[in-house]
Amino acid sequence: MLDGISGRRTTRLVVLALCAAGALGLSVADALAQGWGWWPWSQPEPRRIERDPIYRPPIDGQMPPGQSPPGQMQPPPQGQVPGFGQRMSSICQQLEQRLVAETQGSNQGRELLPKLENDMRTIDRNYRTAQLQLNRADCWDQFLFSRTLRRTPRCVQLANEVESARQRLADLEAQRRQIMGTGERRSFQDDIIRELARNNCGPQYQQEARRRDAARNPFSSLWGEEDEGPRGNPNQFGNLPFATYRTLCVRLCDGYYFPVSFSTLPNHFQRDSDVCQSQCAAPAELFYHQNPGGAVEQMVSVSSQQPYTSLKSAWRYRKEFVSGCSCKAAEYQPQEPGKEKKAEAPAAVPGGSGMTARAKTQ
Known part of the structure; x- marks a missing residue:
């Protein structure tokens, strides 16, 4: 009798095990039929997406966007430090x-601050006046x-005047915050200098990089090399060793000049000196002044450092016409020192504002 009971229990257990296995198989088949990846190894490993480098070389001679940070680049061979007159x-x-x-983007924005703040004061007065009238x-x-x-x-x-003034004032305030550095735009000046x-x-960039690192970490001077450059706010344009300049080609026989590079x-x-020499038949020399922040x-002089x-x-x-002093090869006549021929002052153009014919053709 016991053997019969034990046999029936065994049979029931086997049946239950078979039912469970069948249910599990059906669920797996249904999942696979619906495209589910039930097993961890049932799907191929996804292809890794390469991260875009911070810096990409220019394509077809075009520069990368100005707001993208520079990336890692291979340094030039040892001993090749470009300087003045060398090909970089x-x-x-x-x-x-x-x-x-x-640099121009950040400083040109700051040059707009006085006008921007003046406009804000004017619009604020209009806003208060319209609000009072309302x-x-x-x-x-x-x-x-x-x-x-x-x-x-x-x-x-x-009401429309009040709302228009309020909206305009809010827009100008947002522009002011962005210029002052509280906006979302990030300057990559530090990265480029590094x-x-x-x-x-x-060497000026190496000095500036050390100065900026020291400004961010004041304790670096305790164990690092003392930097002789000025410290403080690294975004003060006047203290930067890489300030931008305007170059002008000066004709030495009469002081006439024309621009070569704006910045x-x-x-x-x-390079600008070569352009100056190639565009003027008379003796000419390259001069420069800081821009922004300087005047003609x-x-x-680039070569002698003497002021114009x-x-x-x-x-x-501006005072007289020097005969033979011209940048045109057909009109230029070399003169011996101290023997320049002065032409008579040409008559004023009738009906004009005193402008001479030479001034028009120069």
């Missing part, structure tokens, strides 16, 4: 162009703790 590597030229764009024009219907604007033409006009220093693009760096002075009266005002021919073209 393409990496240094690209980084310097981006540094100029980044309150005095009896344009509100009061009910308990709320008020409703009366839809008369005068009240609607005043890359210029790492690629041996000039460039000292490492590109040799402050320009100095020290030239004997400074502003001479």
